[in-house]
Amino acid sequence: xxxxxxxxxxxxxxxxxxxxxxxxxxxxxxxxxxxxxxxxxxxxxxxxxxxxxxxxxxxxxxxxxxxxxxxxxxxxxxxxxxxxxxxxxxxxxxxxxxxxxxxxxxxxxxxxxxxxxxxxxxxxxxxxxxxxxxxxxxxxxxxxxxxxxxxxxxxxxxxxxxxxxxxxxxxxxxxxxxxxxxxxxxxxxxxxxxxxxxxxxxxxxxxxxxxxxxxxxxxxxxxxxxxxxxxxxxxxxxxxxxxxxxxxxxxxxxxxxxxxxxxxxxxxxxxxxxxxxxxxxxxxxxxxxxxxxxxxxxxxxxxxxxxxxxxxxxxxxxxxxxxxxxxxxxxxxxxxxxxxxxxxxxxxxxxxxxxxxxxxxxxxxxxxxxxxxxxxxxxxxxxxxxxxxxxxxxxxxxxxxxxxxxxxxxxxxxxxxxxxxxxxxxxxxxxxxxxxxxxxxxxxxxxxxxxxxxxxxxxxxxxxxxxxxxxxxxxxxxxxxxxxxxxxxxxxxxxxxxxxxxxxxxxxxxxxxxxxxxxxxxxxxxxxxxxxxxxxx
Amino acid sequence: xxxxxxxxxxxxxxxxxxxxxxxxxxxxxxxxxxxxxxxxxxxxxxxxxxxxxxxxxxxxxxxxxxxxxxxxxxxxxxxxxxxxxxxxxxxxxxxxxxxxxxxxxxxxxxxxxxxxxxxxxxxxxxxxxxxxxxxxxxxxxxxxxxxxxxxxxxxxxxxxxxxxxxxxxxxxxxxxxxxxxxxxxxxxxxxxxxxxxxxxxxxxxxxxxxxxxxxxxxxxxxxxxxxxxxxxxxxxx
Numbered sequence: 158x159x160x161x162x163x164x165x166x167x168x169x170x171x172x173x174x175x176x177x178x179x180x181x182x183x184x185x186x187x188x189x190x191x192x193x194x195x196x197x198x199x200x201x202x203x204x205x206x207x208x209x210x211x212x213x214x215x216x217x218x219x220x221x222x223x224x225x226x227x228x229x230x231x232x233x234x235x236x237x238x239x240x241x242x243x244x245x246x247x248x249x250x251x252x253x254x255x256x257x258x259x260x261x262x263x264x265x266x267x268x269x270x271x272x273x274x275x276x277x278x279x280x281x282x283x284x285x286x287x288x289x290x291x292x293x294x295x296x297x298x299x300x301x302x303x304x305x306x307x308x309x310x311x312x313x314x315x316x317x318x319x320x321x322x323x324x325x326x327x328x329x330x331x332x333x334x335x336x337x338x339x340x341x342x343x344x345x346x347x348x349x350x351x352x353x354x355x356x357x358x359x360x361x362x363x364x365x366x367x368x369x370x371x372x373x374x375x376x377x378x379x380x381x382x383x384x385x386x387x388x389x390x391x392x393x394x395x396x397x398x399x400x401x402x403x404x405x406x407x408x409x410x411x412x413x414x415x416x417x418x419x420x421x422x423x424x425x426x427x428x429x430x431x432x433x434x435x436x437x438x439x440x441x442x443x444x445x446x447x448x449x450x451x452x453x454x455x456x457x458x459x460x461x462x463x464x465x466x467x468x469x470x471x472x473x474x475x476x477x478x479x480x481x482x483x484x485x486x487x488x489x490x491x492x493x494x495x496x497x498x499x500x501x502x503x504x505x506x507x508x509x510x511x512x513x514x515x516x517x518x519x520x521x522x523x524x525x526x527x528x529x530x531x532x533x534x535x536x537x538x539x540x541x542x543x544x545x546x547x548x549x550x551x552x553x554x555x556x557x558x559x560x561x562x563x564x565x566x567x568x569x570x571x572x573x574x575x576x577x578x579x580x581x582x583x584x585x586x587x588x589x590x591x592x593x594x595x596x597x598x599x600x601x602x603x604x605x606x607x608x609x610x611x612x613x614x615x616x617x618x619x620x621x622x623x624x625x626x627x628x629x630x631x632x633x634x635x636x637x638x639x640x641x642x643x644x645x646x647x648x649x650x651x652x653x654x655x656x657x658x659x660x661x662x663x664x665x666x667x668x669x670x671x672x673x674x675x676x677x678x679x680x681x682x683x684x685x686x687x688x689x690x691x692x693x694x
Numbered sequence: 695x696x697x698x699x700x701x702x703x704x705x706x707x708x709x710x711x712x713x714x715x716x717x718x719x720x721x722x723x724x725x726x727x728x729x730x731x732x733x734x735x736x737x738x739x740x741x742x743x744x745x746x747x748x749x750x751x752x753x754x755x756x757x758x759x760x761x762x763x764x765x766x767x768x769x770x771x772x773x774x775x776x777x778x779x780x781x782x783x784x785x786x787x788x789x790x791x792x793x794x795x796x797x798x799x800x801x802x803x804x805x806x807x808x809x810x811x812x813x814x815x816x817x818x819x820x821x822x823x824x825x826x827x828x829x830x831x832x833x834x835x836x837x838x839x840x841x842x843x844x845x846x847x848x849x850x851x852x853x854x855x856x857x858x859x860x861x862x863x864x865x866x867x868x869x870x871x872x873x874x875x876x877x878x879x880x881x882x883x884x885x886x887x888x889x890x891x892x893x894x895x896x897x898x899x900x901x902x903x904x905x906x907x908x909x910x911x912x913x914x915x916x917x918x919x920x921x922x923x924x925x926x927x928x929x930x931x
Contacts, residue, residue: 291894308897318897354894367895421766423882470888474789482770514789520893521793608794635795645904646893 224275224664231684232661233550234505235341236332237496237541238679239271240299241534242292242355243516243527245558246655251524251602252531254573259532263570269531270539271553274657279669281653282557285314289651292516293366295556295672296358300509301329302676310354310386311362321383324364332679333359336507337396338689342499343506345399346491348472348530349513350406352386355556359509360399361389370409370425385409391432391439398440398462401495401508403486405468407433407447418447419483420469436464449484457497465491474514474526475533476634488512492537496544504692505548505683510537519559520646522607525574525634527561542659550662550682552675555654560605560647565591567601574632577601598626600638607640607647717850718823719868724846728869728877731806735861743806743848744874750804751776751878762881765800773798776881780900783884790889806863808849812842826850 205211241248249269257267284294286306294305301311308318311331316324333343347356352369363386368374371385384392387409393399408417410432411424426432433445440462446452447466455463467485472478478485486494492510499506512534518526538553545551565577568586576598577591590598603609611622623639630636640647656675658666662682666675680686721727728744744751748768753760758778765771773786773796791797801809815829821841829840841851853862887901895901 291896420772422772470785470787471789471890474793477789477792480770480788482767514890516894517790517890518793520890521790523793526789526793635792637793637795648893648896 221275226664228661228664228682230662230681231687232548233679233682234548235499235545235550236336236507236679236683236685237545237549237551238299238332238507238509239534239538239541239551239553240296240355240509240511241515241531241553241555242349242511242513243519243557243559243649244512244531244534244555244654245561245650245652247561247563248515248519248527248531248555248559249655251561251563251573252528252535255528256532256535258570258573264573265569269535270542271535271551271657274551274553274659274663276658276663276666278656278666279653280554280656280672280675281669282672283651289649290557291366291649292354292556293358296355297329298671298673299554299556299675300331300333300359302673302680303329304671304673305329308366309364310358310366312364316364319365319378321364321378321381324362325382328362331359332676332685333399333507333509334395335680335685335689336505336683337393337399338692339685340396340502340504340692341506341688342400342502342504343396344401344495344499344508345404346401346488346495346509347404347511347513348475348488348533349404349511349517350409350468350471351390351402351404351466352406352409353404353471353513355511355513356404356509357386357389360393361386363389369406370427372413372425372427387426387432388428388430391435400461400502400506401463401498403452403463403465403467403491403495404511404513405466405470405472407466408469410466417469422469433464433466436462447483449486449490452486452490452494455494457494458501460498463498471514471517474518475529476526488533488537489540493540493544496541500544500546504688507683507685508541510534510541512537516559519561519604520607520648522604522609522637522640522647523635524561524602524638525632525636527559528573529634545660548661550658550660550679552656552658552666552679554656554675558650558652558654560607560650562603562605563601564603565599565601567591571601572632573601574636575601576626576631593623595623597623599623600626600631603638604640604647605650606642606644607638608643608645609637609640609647610643717865717867718826719843719846719850719865721846721868723871726871726874727846728874729846729848729865730867730869731863732866733861733863736859737861741863742869744869744877745804746871746874746878749878751881753877760881762878763798763800763803765803768800771798771800774881774886776884777900778881781884782900783881783886784889784892784904785886786889805847806849806852808840808842808852809847811838812840815840821850823850 253267253269254264257264282290282295284290284307285304291307293308293310297311298304303313305312305314306318309316311329312324312327313329316327336343345351345356345359354366369386371379374385390402408422408425412426412429412431413424415424437443437445442460443462444455444460445464446455452465472485473481478487495508499508512530515527515530518530541551566579567577568580571578579587579591581587592598656666662678665678665681719729725747728742731741733739740755742753742755744753748765751760751762760776762774762776763771770788773791775784812829814833815831815838818828818830821828825845827842827844829842831838835856837855839853840849843850850865892901892904
């Protein structure tokens with residue numbers, strides 16, 4: 158009764174507000190005629206009909222109220238999982254503003270493509286043994302439903318990192334592996350090395366994430382029967398094999414003694430295997446490409462297994478992609494053509510797409526590149542939204558966050574990469590920058606730790622021990638944001654990340670959830686386990 | 695491990711006199727050789743410049759740390775830091791260098807950061823060594839004396855004097871092409887890590903040291919500051 162009374166009172170108050178005309182002319186700030194009863198829409202200005210904040214919020218609730226929340230298990234034929242590596246919530250906020258400002262708007266009102274999804278939630282990222290995790294256990298949690306220890310991929314937390322024997326018989330199946338067993342087509346796309354922790358967790362099992370090529374492994378581990386991650390991609394035993402694998406990491410697939418065609422670096426495989434040729438030998442109607450021109454020339458109707466390795470290590474940051482020597486496809490291009498191939502399977506598909514270099518730019522304390530790679534992920538999701546049919550569950554999430562902050566009280570529309578300029582007494586943009594206690598300006602974006610501490614030998618104000626940012630082009634793509642604690646590599650952060658969902662089963666994504674729950678959402682939505690079992694009979 | 699790179703201290707403190715021009719190196723292949731430099735004066739130390747065609751490395755034999763540039767693709771140089779004692783190597787790709795705001799000049803790297811400096815000084819005559827020239831002059835409050843090898847495009851001696859503080863880099867020995875090749879091949883075999891991956895490997899003791907103690911510092915990298923400008927005496931254009 159008490160709660161109902163409060164609700165009733167609030168409803169009454171809102172109704173009164175909604176029906177009261179404005180007494181002032183809000184456009185000019187000048188006093189207007191006395192307000193009228195706005196109930197008819199005449200004379201007075203009913204803000205509930207014209208105020209953009211009110212109207213758009215109302216529309217959002219209206220749309221939400223019409224959603225179905227009862228999708229049955231297995232309604233999703235396909236699953237697309239997007240992962241922004243290190244894409245914490247502050248990264249999302251900054252990237253959305255960045256993209257909006259690049260489009261000529263103030264930015265804050267912008268929405269990344271996946272921020273339009275109807276369902277979202279918060280994800281707890283801790284691993285089985287660390288409060289703040291790395292990508293190996295977090296992606297393992299997302300794609301297998303099992304949390305494990307840091308550094309471990311596709312093996313449960315009974316294993317000890319780097320101990321081959323401890324991981325034997327402890328492997329856990331991933332959504333991609335289940336999809337293959339179910340007869341679906343599968344794809345892995347990343348701007349990082351395909352052997353890097355996040356993409357690797359979809360297809361490999363390793364007690365050490367760094368065992369990307371056999372040369373990275375101790376001989377004892379090889380003798381004990383463990384295999385490197387690159388080999389596991391090629392030797393993949395499930396279903397009819399992965400259909401699409403696109404990313405970086407070429408030298409991990411090349412024999413020692415062979416030279417990278419673009420970079421000139423040496424192959425990393427001590428076993429002498431040329432895994433790229435093994436790919437084309439293993440699969441009929443297959444192709445291997447290593448630059449954008451070759452990639453765009455692939456006949457996606459007839460090529461059934463495509464391996465693309467576009468860099469000897471990680472692919473370029475989006476900011477540098479156009480400058481690549483041999484040419485690289487964008488994440489959106491890779492997503493688009495992957496979907497062209499995968500959609501040909503009537504049994505459906507599973508695709509994982511990772512924006513792998515958001516994480517690396519943050520580690521370097523370079524916000525601009527992190528934001529540009531986040532926008533590139535948004536573009537890839539947009540492509541998927543356009544190409545995927547309604548029977549497709551799309552999830553967008555991150556594996557972990559970074560110590561990336563959005564500080565101060567910048568005026569709306571202030572350049573997100575710029576110095577903080579606040580508002581004056583009238584609420585308009587100040588004529589001067591906001592300053593710290595020593596009178597020094599500061600940027601909106603910064604890091605709690607990392608290489609941006611002190612700026613090395615560059616000009617530092619002796620009072621504040623901070624650089625005088627008036628002397629720097631802080632919006633330059635190469636600018637390195639300040640950091641509070643000196644570290645040569647900025648670190649991950651332990652707070653929750655976001656997850657966005659649309660499509661069948663998306664309603665399951667809500668509230669604050671454990672990261673491993675995301676696998677179960679995909680499994681429920683696409684009925685992966687049951688489809689896999691049925692396909693074996 | 696000091697935060698600064700060995701070259702920062704080294705190149706920033708050129709001083710002394712180019713009087714020790716007695717050492718006249720003979721190099722069989724000007725594209726494949728090394729020069730040993732000795733630093734004298736207020737600071738002392740040794741530094742090796744290794745050249746193998748488009749590759750140039752600076753190696754401090756005293757602490758086993760080296761910096762290795764590969765300009766085979768001049769617009770996309772590869773950069774490596776080598777740590778001989780740990781037999782580890784950190785690889786920096788073009789994008790990594792850009793995130794660190796490091797922009798380098800191949801000419802400056804290959805010239806011991808002396809090519810631009812030379813153009814600020816006055817030619818005062820031929821040096822004692824064949825095909826060498828002597829330069830001197832003041833630049834940004836520092837008096838320089840340079841003995842320059844035209845054939846090697848390198849200083850044979852470079853000294854600075856600022857107030858009463860003097861320092862001198864003096865070439866003292868030639869390293870053969872075989873020695874250089876062997877050294878680079880040895881570094882090639884070191885366990886390597888991409889710079890981009892350091893942050894994801896906090897459990898690796900070597901890399902953790904980098905993360906937490908910051909002994910790889912790039913903002914003041916070698917002959918360039920974080921704005922990509924040559925350090926000490928080479929600020930011209």
